Amino acid sequence: MKKIKLICQIVAAFVIALFAYNIFYQPHSESVKAQVKQKLPAVLQQEDAGKGLPEGKLRITMLNIGQGDALLLQDGKQTVMVDVGDSRARRSKDGKVSDNGGKDALVKALDKAGVKSINTVIVTHHHSDHMGNIMYVRGKYSVKNIYDSGYPNNNFAASVKLHEDLRAGMYNNRVLKAGDTVKLGRNYYLEVLAPGDFLDKRLYKNINNTSLVMMLHYGDFKMLLTGDAEKGVEGALVQKYGSKLQADVLKVGHHGSQTSSIWQFVQAVKPKYALISCGPFEIFHHPNKDVLGRLKQSGVKALTTFDHGSITVTTDGKSFDVQTER
Secondary structure, three states: OHHHHHHHHHHHHHHHHHHHHHHHHOOOHHHHHHHHHHHOOHHHOOOOHHHHOOOOOEEEEEOOOOOOOOEEEEOOOOEEEEOOEOOOOOEOOOOOOEOOOOHHHHHHHHHHOOOOOOOEEEOOOOOHHHHOOHHHHHHHOOOOEEEEOOOOOOOOHHHHHHHHHHHOOHHHOEEOOOOOEEEEEOOEEEEEEEOOOOOOHHHHHOHHHHOOEEEEEEOOEEEEEOOOOOHHHHHHHHHHHHHHHOOOEEEOHHHHOOOOOOHHHHHHHOOOEEEEOOOOHHHHOOOOHHHHHHHHHOOOEEEEHHHHOOEEEEEOOOOEEEEEOO
């Protein structure tokens, strides 16, 4: 009987102690969460730190469309294009070599990528090899948004027409400049680095230098998109941004031409891969051997659409891989 009484006293004492601990000592779980959050960087102050990264994966495809640029961004929710290539195929002066480009090449590449509609098109600048297909694309793929840098090419009818339409308020237009951000998703956005007031206005006499230069951010992954920006712009970018230009992948400026990819710029970006969209060397002499030499000397792996077909970068925001069509 004494043993039973003793056991009951022990159990009662334990229950009372546990009750007192919960009331007077154990901190409320929400308070614990708040204290922990205060010690975390702002980007990680969430119930699940992993939510700081975008959901799923981003697929970035430099399309093989001959001489020109057309970059496809697909995150499973929306499709974005940076430039749309040339509407015409190009041939060598003797007519024997073709760049296998033009509208048909773009349509084929988009079909292969499973594109049915395109939410947003960003025109880096108004040269035909970057925006020649814009009239076709905006109608065929039900484009909602078209952004550019606001510098038309008065010698190109499609540019003049697009400029008029955009300035009239069509396609939810935005004129982008340094400091702007195009938000595409959670921790998925384009940061505009140029054009901007820091550039010498004389540079804009060359349409290539009106190119939008943008840093693509997807989680921790970064890719620098340069349009056809040339040496003067690259030098100014290095002076203004310095090490902030560092990126995992570089879309090489002006198809690998000798006008771009100066040593200081390549050293500032420090990419692991450099992607070059170009046609046959016999026609355009792209990419330039000195540019390839600078990239190689810097430890950068260069890939061209002419040699490798469409080039696809896939990232989950932490790591990335690169695959080629051939």
